[in-house]
Amino acid sequence: xxxxxxxxxxxxxxxxxxxxxxxxxxxxxxxxxxxxxxxxxxxxxxxxxxxxxxxxxxxxxxxxxxxxxxxxxxxxxxxxxxxxxxxxxxxxxxxxxxxxxxxxxxxxxxxxxxxxxxxxxxxxxxxxxxxxxxxxxxxxxxxxxxxxxxxxxxxxxxxxxxxxxxxxxxxxxxxxxxxxxxxxxxxxxxxxxxxxxxxxxxxxxxxxxxxxxxxxxxxxxxxxxxxxxxxxxxxxxxxxxxxxxxxxxxxxxxxxxxxxxxxxxxxxxxxxxxxxxxxx
Amino acid sequence: xxxxxxxxxxxxxxxxxxxxxxxxxxxxxxxxxxxxxxxxxxxxxxxxxxxxxxxxxxxxxxxxxxxxxxxxxxxxxxxxxxxxxxxxxxxxxxxxxxxxxxxxxxxxxxxxxxxxxxxxxxxxxxxxxxxxxxxxxxxxxxxxxxxxxxxxxxxxxxxxxxxxxxxxxxxxxxxxxxxxxxxxxxxxxxxxxxxxxxxxxxxxxxxxxxxxxxxxxxxxxxxxxxxxxxxxxxxxxxxxxxxxxxxxxxxxxxxxxxxxxxxxxxxxxxxxxxxxxxxxxxxxxxxxxxxxxxxxxxxxxxxxxxxxxxxxxxxxxxxxxxxxxxxxxxxxxxxxxxxxxxxxxxxxxxx
Numbered sequence: 001x002x003x004x005x006x007x008x009x010x011x012x013x014x015x016x017x018x019x020x021x022x023x024x025x026x027x028x029x030x031x032x033x034x035x036x037x038x039x040x041x042x043x044x045x046x047x048x049x050x051x052x053x054x055x056x057x058x059x060x061x062x063x064x065x066x067x068x069x070x071x072x073x074x075x076x077x078x079x080x081x082x083x084x085x086x087x088x089x090x091x092x093x094x095x096x097x098x099x100x101x102x103x104x105x106x107x108x109x110x111x112x113x114x115x116x117x118x119x120x121x122x123x124x125x126x127x128x129x130x131x132x133x134x135x136x137x138x139x140x141x142x143x144x145x146x147x148x149x150x151x152x153x154x155x156x157x158x159x160x161x162x163x164x165x166x167x168x169x170x171x172x173x174x175x176x177x178x179x180x181x182x183x184x185x186x187x188x189x190x191x192x193x194x195x196x197x198x199x200x201x202x203x204x205x206x207x208x209x210x211x212x213x214x215x216x217x218x219x220x221x222x223x224x225x226x227x228x229x230x231x232x233x234x235x236x237x238x239x240x241x242x243x244x245x246x247x248x249x250x251x252x253x254x255x256x257x258x259x260x261x262x263x264x265x266x267x268x269x270x271x272x273x274x275x276x277x278x279x280x
Numbered sequence: 281x282x283x284x285x286x287x288x289x290x291x292x293x294x295x296x297x298x299x300x301x302x303x304x305x306x307x308x309x310x311x312x313x314x315x316x317x318x319x320x321x322x323x324x325x326x327x328x329x330x331x332x333x334x335x336x337x338x339x340x341x342x343x344x345x346x347x348x349x350x351x352x353x354x355x356x357x358x359x360x361x362x363x364x365x366x367x368x369x370x371x372x373x374x375x376x377x378x379x380x381x382x383x384x385x386x387x388x389x390x391x392x393x394x395x396x397x398x399x400x401x402x403x404x405x406x407x408x409x410x411x412x413x414x415x416x417x418x419x420x421x422x423x424x425x426x427x428x429x430x431x432x433x434x435x436x437x438x439x440x441x442x443x444x445x446x447x448x449x450x451x452x453x454x455x456x457x458x459x460x461x462x463x464x465x466x467x468x469x470x471x472x473x474x475x476x477x478x479x480x481x482x483x484x485x486x487x488x489x490x491x492x493x494x495x496x497x498x499x500x501x502x503x504x505x506x507x508x509x510x511x512x513x514x515x516x517x518x519x520x521x522x523x524x525x526x527x528x529x530x531x532x533x534x535x536x537x538x539x540x541x542x543x544x545x546x547x548x549x550x551x552x553x554x555x556x557x558x559x560x561x562x563x564x565x566x567x568x569x570x571x572x573x574x575x576x577x578x579x580x581x582x583x584x585x586x587x588x589x590x591x592x593x594x595x596x597x598x599x600x601x602x603x604x605x606x607x608x609x610x611x612x613x614x615x616x617x618x619x620x621x622x623x624x625x626x627x628x629x630x631x
Contacts, residue, residue: 182329183368185355187433188385197381201372 044262051259052252059256067234068242069260075150075238076218079157080165083214086158087165088207092195094166095173113163120159121227128155128228152229153236157218165214172206173199216265281305283469284437287335288325290318297321297493298335303437303469310472310484314512318493319473323439326471327362328355340436356385361435365442367426369414375425376401376410382433400428404462420451427462438463438470444479456482477516481505489513507629508552519552520597523631526551531628537594540570540623548631555588557625558599561618562609570623577615580606587611591619 052059059065093099094106112120128135128146138144146152180202184194200207222240229236231245239261246254284303289296297318303309313319324330326337328344331352337345339360344353361382369378379397384390401410404424414422423443430438443459444452460483463470474480480487481501489497489504489512497509508514514521524533526545533539539551559565565572575593582588587606589599599619601611609617 177368179364180368180370182327182355183362183364183370184381185329186327186358186360186362187382187429188356189381190354190356193385198370201370204372 047255047258047262051255055252056256059253060260064233064242065257065260068237068239068257069264071150071153071234071237072219072239072261073264075153075157076215076221078154079161079218080211080215082154082158083162083165083218084207084211087162087210087214088169088200091166091169091173092199095170096178109166110163112160117160117221117223117225118227121156121224124152124156124159124224124228128152147228148230148232148236150229150235153225153238156224156228157221160221160224161214161217164217165210168210168213169203169207172203172210175206176202212269216269219261219265283307283340284326284471285336285338286326288322288337289333289335290321290325290330291333295493297325299488299490299493299495301471301488303471305469306467307486308463308470308472308484309486309488310474310480311488311490312474312477312480312516313490314475317490319475319490320441322490323362323441323471323473326437327360327439328353328358359433359436361430361433361438363423363426363430363438363440363443366446367414367422369417369422369425369429371414374411374413375406375417375421378414378425379429379432382429386433397428397432400432401425404428404458418451419447420455423447423455424458427459431462431466434468436468438466438468440470440472442474442476443472444476445474459483489516506627507550509550509631514552519554520558521550521552522595523548523550525549526628529623531626534595537573539595539626541626541628542624543628545628545630549628550631551626551628553621553626555583555598555600556586557621558591558597559620560589560599560601560605560609560611561620564618565620567620571621571626573619575617575619577611577613577617579613580611591617593619 090109094102094109125132125147127133128138130136130139130145130147135146138146146155176199180198181194184198189197219238220240221238222244225236225238226241226244231237231241233242237245239257243254243257243261246257281304282302283305284301286301288299288301291297295318299311299318299322301309301311301322311319311322321330325332325345332345332347334347335345336343336348339358343351344358345351369375370381373381376394376397379400380390380393383393383396388396398407398410401407404427406421406424406428409417409421409425414425417425423446427440427443430440444456447455456479463472463483472480472483484501486500487498487504488495489510491510491512497504497513504513505517505519508517508519508521511521522531522533522539524531524539526532526541526547526549528544528546529541531539531541531545531549531551533551541551564574573594575591575597578590578592578596580587580589583600586600586602589601589606589611591597591599597619601609605611609615611617
């Protein structure tokens with residue numbers, strides 16, 4: 001009985017309060033927020049506006065476009081695999097094992113994030129180049145040369161993209177309840193079994209998120225790639241390199257290539273986000 | 281036959297746990313104590329999740345831990361099963377695969393491990409829930425899956441960390457009864473860590489009560505409830521407890537307050553009486569009660585069907601009275617009353 005009138009009173013009171021709160025967004029926050037959004041969206045809109053829509057099908061069918069796109073997707077995927085194989089254990093080490101110099105190691109992992117990619121490319125040349133510290137040995141001992149090859153592209157992309165994966169996975173590992181691993185141990189699981197059977201499934205969403213970031217970064221990689229692997233169509237010329245080259249000769253071609261890159265990134269990011277990243 | 285023989289010493293900066301513990305085959309021991317007493321630390325030390333500073337853990341005649349001779353057995357190689365407080369069922373595995381996890385790690389083929397798990401789920405009455413993920417199980421069901429998972433590795437020592445704490449009151453009642461049955465069937469030693477005296481009294485054969493890292497009292501339910509030795513234990517079992525100097529049928533407690541007791545005593549003693557033995561009167565009572573004193577009502581709280589009145593005065597006591605008495609005596613905080621306790625209801629025993 002007493003619940004009815006109180007509900008009748010509280011309902012109309014609550015509704016206007018919510019509306020008032022929505023209207024109270026300070027202008028000092030709203031204006032920069034909108035400007036920020038424009039800054040992010042306007043260039044992409046420009047790309048769409050200036051796209052040569054009538055000649056688009058013909059331009060897309062040009063062999064150079066598909067070759068570059070294929071190479072980009074291929075190398076970005078391989079670089080992501082390399083990052084997963086090496087980066088997940090590295091993230092585990094940082095999140096779960098105490099060892100001296102851990103802070104230094106964590107700082108080193110993040111260096112490629114702030115390093116200009118061109119500098120990364122130069123550094124890679126010094127180490128893996130034909131006269132480099134490791135490169136000379138690889139060449140003489142196994143006949144393997146990395147610079148200016150597709151493998152070199154993968155190496156350059158992995159160098160630049162790995163920190164994204166390591167940071168994402170380490171964060172996921174730290175957020176995951178490590179007591180599940182203790183529970184696994186009490187059931188007779190050693191550290192390796194615990195890692196594969198319990199830890200990995202628990203942080204799978206974090207690994208997926210890290211892999212997507214890593215893949216996107218690898219797909220867009222330019223500086224380190226062109227420095228370390230050069231710009232050979234079909235071998236090391238990925239989409240960003242093709243865009244840059246086209247810009248000097250044929251603006252419309254550059255726009256078309258950029259558009260393709262944009263669509264591929266957005267489609268894959270959106271697809272993965274719905275499936276893995278957003279679920280808790 | 282003693283299955284577990286342990287002396288757990290764990291030192292942290294401001295805390296030292298020092299608890300000797302022996303458990304026989306088939307025996308259920310409850311480790312009872314207030315928060316921060318070191319119960320969970322003791323459990324983790326037994327499971328191998330926290331290294332001992334000193335002492336030893338010997339299970340079935342085999343040394344697992346002995347820091348003195350640098351001996352330590354990794355968690356995964358101990359025959360110890362653990363039911364964690366919030367169960368820690370693997371969220372990505374079904375109930376069946378959770379239970380099969382242990383047997384599989386102990387070398388059983390996948391099919392055999394799952395058959396064994398199915399068998400355990402059947403014993404827990406959970407066959408219909410075998411395919412469910414933990415998030416689709418109720419609290420009581422999750423508790424039973426956790427118990428099945430711990431028992432499926434056939435542990436020599438079963439450890440339960442507050443096994444009923446995460447359940448609501450109603451589920452707790454049913455689950456406690458079931459747990460009692462399953463613990464009774466466990467052939468190995470069982471250690472139950474809890475802060476709930478009811479869990480301890482119902483589930484355990486013997487109580488070990490620790491406070492601040494040390495054992496303060498040990499014994500079966502009857503012995504502990506009849507003769508509490510610390511304020512914590514007294515409150516746990518619902519008794520008023522005083523320590524004082526006994527001389528004949530008198531015990532001087534608090535600020536030299538004489539308490540008449542039934543037993544003949546001398547020297548340092550404890551005197552205890554239940555809150556139900558305290559009668560309250562508006563005026564100084566005439567009659568047989570040997571102990572009477574003026575008191576002030578400090579608080580009135582619900583306690584089952586009765587009300588528990590806390591009294592300030594020469595000795596602070598709790599009294600259980602009926603709601604009718606509360607109304608009749610107008611017992612509100614600040615009200616002055618007379619308290620009376622018959623000497624025959626006060627038990628005294630040596631410290």
